[in-house]
Amino acid sequence: QVQLKESGPGLVQPSQTLSLTCTVSGFSLTSYTVSWVRQPPGKGLEWIGAIWSGGSTDYNSALKSRLSISRDTSKSQVLLKMNSLQTEDTAIYFCTRVRRMSFDYWGQGVMVTVSS
Amino acid sequence: DIVMTQGALPNPVPSGESVSITCRSSKSLLYSDGKTYLNWYLQRPGQSPQLLIYWMSTRASGVSDRFSGSGSGTDFTLKISGVEAEDVGVYYCQQGLEFPFTFGSGTKLEIK
Numbered sequence: 001q002v003q004l005k006e007s008g009p010g011l012v013q014p015s016q017t018l019s020l021t022c023t024v025s026g027f028s029l030t031s032y033t034v035s036w037v038r039q040p041p042g043k044g045l046e047w048i049g050a051i052w053s054g055g056s057t058d059y060n061s062a063l064k065s066r067l068s069i070s071r072d073t074s075k076s077q078v079l080l081k082m083n084s085l086q087t088e089d090t091a092i093y094f095c096t097r098v099r100r101m102s103f104d105y106w107g108q109g110v111m112v113t114v115s116s
Numbered sequence: 117d118i119v120m121t122q123g124a125l126p127n128p129v130p131s132g133e134s135v136s137i138t139c140r141s142s143k144s145l146l147y148s149d150g151k152t153y154l155n156w157y158l159q160r161p162g163q164s165p166q167l168l169i170y171w172m173s174t175r176a177s178g179v180s181d182r183f184s185g186s187g188s189g190t191d192f193t194l195k196i197s198g199v200e201a202e203d204v205g206v207y208y209c210q211q212g213l214e215f216p217f218t219f220g221s222g223t224k225l226e227i228k
Contacts, residue, residue: 044222045165094164101155103157106165107164
């Protein structure tokens with residue numbers, strides 16, 4: 001069955017770089033797009049960016065200058081890197097599968113706290 | 117960016133009552149392929165969001181037929197017929213027409 005699982009550090013210091021991994025199973029990264037979405041504590045959902053089945057990427061313009069999404073198809077992993085982190089980047093980070101321009105499967109999410 | 121605006125519910129809602137959640141987009145979500153790229157999600161407390169409706173009115177796999185979506189190019193409604201305890205949570209609309217994908221701020225459903 002389709003599964004996505006996020007992993008990464010729970011705590012990142014301000015100005016440092018966040019690295020998250022999304023490991024997928026039950027589908028191929030060369031057939032489906034994977035996207036990242038985040039949710040600050042008690043707040044709504046924000047789309048971060050996506051890597052398409054062909055390998056191209058699209059990013060939220062508000063975050064684009066700090067963001068990189070890549071993948072390792074041999075490991076079925078999608079990688080998110082965001083630099084210059086600030087306290088407002090504190091959030092649950094979800095990876096999702098994209099189908100029909102909707103997010104049809106979600107990971108459990110990983111909480112990332114930006115604090116010194 | 118396309119702005120998504122959601123309405124509120126008169127919480128708490130009595131169990132068994134039907135409710136409608138509204139969502140409005142700042143731009144028509146009707147694409148040239150004839151599909152309207154509006155999606156609905158439910159995020160239960162402590163859980164990840166789950167897809168309920170895509171293309172404005174198509175239920176996702178395994179979603180109860182108590183959920184139905186409708187609308188025009190810019191005004192949308194998610195109807196829940198006969199709310200149950202398991203429907204508690206926050207409902208989000210999301211546009212999939214163009215980048216950046218954007219979500220509404222969410223509509224909370226509480227049940228009496």
